[in-house]
Amino acid sequence: MSEFDLIRDYFSDVGARRSDVLVGVGDDGALLDPPESQNLVSVMDTLVESVHFPRTSPARSVGHRVLAVNLSDIAAMGATPAWASLSLSVPHLDHDWLADFSAGFSECAELHGVTLIGGDTVSGPLIVTVHVTGHVERDNHVLRKGAKPGDQIYVTGTLGDAAAGLRAMTRGDGHSFLIERFLYPNPRVALGKRMGPLVSAAIDISDGLGQDLGHLLHASEVGATVTLEKLPLSTVLSSNFKPEEARYLALCGGDDYELCMAVPRGNVEDFEALCSSCFLRVQRIGKIDRTSGLRFTLKGKAHAVNVQGHDHFSSDT
């Protein structure tokens, strides 16, 4: 089987049908007709086997996750995803693996209205890279900077499940709910594409809330105080871990792909209504303030937490 057959079999006709894709997979590039008078958002993320996902991950999860982590970035920018390109480096042509990978990618793409428009398949170690382009009305985009003192800090969903799931996969002793949360993250696309007018800043939680909220605060040149009791934890996480361990997973675990947003006080009601209309649980966890840095309280008192998140290079240096 040649690379051309491979592309034809597994990667043509993947995802939603979009009229703005004039030429998709199969030429030197894709030809696209972008919406008039909108800005574009461009994101790219890579997953490396044994670094970002364990070798035991099902192919369907790898296909789903590599798209989902990119859609999470698109959502954090307040944009609507449209077109995805995929670079797939695989050590050999395992048809079952490729069919499952393609199915996982397709499910996620179709759900979020994304079309696979091109990419590359190469022989190499298992590494997958996806680039996604989205669009956003001018001035409706959301950045990490822009949060102001007094803004309320919200997070979507529950935190820490994915990190607990990853730990469980490694040890082989975990709850399937947690493992599923790691394997099949649910990017908050529906909220992301509508939140632009209501939030002052946002970031997606990929490296752990502590670290990612830290980036938002740094970019916005503000600080924040987070109430540890307010961290949204799933029932499964709370009932399988001690409170301080669950909090640690929620703050530092990574791989959640939830959104963290700063919402001006005047927009809180509309923002919560928007989340309800997206059938999305959100939790207010703290407040932006003037003093730089990220502080925590527990039972009304200051509480120190070391919030180092994932850094796939920090151990090398």
Next chain:
Amino acid sequence: MSEFDLIRDYFSDVGARRSDVLVGVGDDGALLDPPESQNLVSVMDTLVESVHFPRTSPARSVGHRVLAVNLSDIAAMGATPAWASLSLSVPHLDHDWLADFSAGFSECAELHGVTLIGGDTVSGPLIVTVHVTGHVERDNHVLRKGAKPGDQIYVTGTLGDAAAGLRAMTRGDGHSFLIERFLYPNPRVALGKRMGPLVSAAIDISDGLGQDLGHLLHASEVGATVTLEKLPLSTVLSSNFKPEEARYLALCGGDDYELCMAVPRGNVEDFEALCSSCFLRVQRIGKIDRTSGLRFTLKGKAHAVNVQGHDHFSSDT
């Protein structure tokens, strides 16, 4: 050193300054202001160490090549490149290597007016992926399909040098001109972005002229006859290889990143004038005809050539 420091040091402020990049490297995604009323072209290519380039390749070459091979695809589509995203998987943080890689990427980006807008750096085997977005006036794009019987077939530059250079690198006995042609391909951006109104079809030559022209013919549902004496060969290639070996390298070698175009008879004069104005050597090598398949002539007689080009998967299956 964390991933964040790495990005800041080597990958912020890379390439041309473009006013259409509203937010570049450093947020969850880049924010872009596309030109009004144009189509976009999206390409993505990956290079794997020891598959697409030898371990002895200088870092500057890897940085240059991974962008150049994508710009070559943009050129083949008749588009003007604008924005690049880079995924860099490296096994460890070697500052000299990263500085040289970044320099090679930057040189190529600046030369062609491209800005690095984002991407990802991860710990893994040496694999680099680049995505480039370009723009093209509506209806000025070029595809593989569209060639018609009677169209003249042109190629830019000279063919076979890169394949000879790669062979020389492996054996350690080659001419530096040939090695440079492999290490630092020169994508035909200046011609690509202006050729749209004059050519009926095009493809870039990455896998060898025989194979790539074959794709163009297949997509256009036509055939072609190529005169082997007309293949443009560099003086260095001609003087270091026997004629049949030089021809084989030119037809099947790959890695040239020249353009192959079909030009309707009525446009030949304007097309050659355009190439002159780009200071670009082009050679007419044959003609599109009705009979499907790719045929060759030598000394006026039919001549059989097996034109299997690169296929980094064909050996596995």
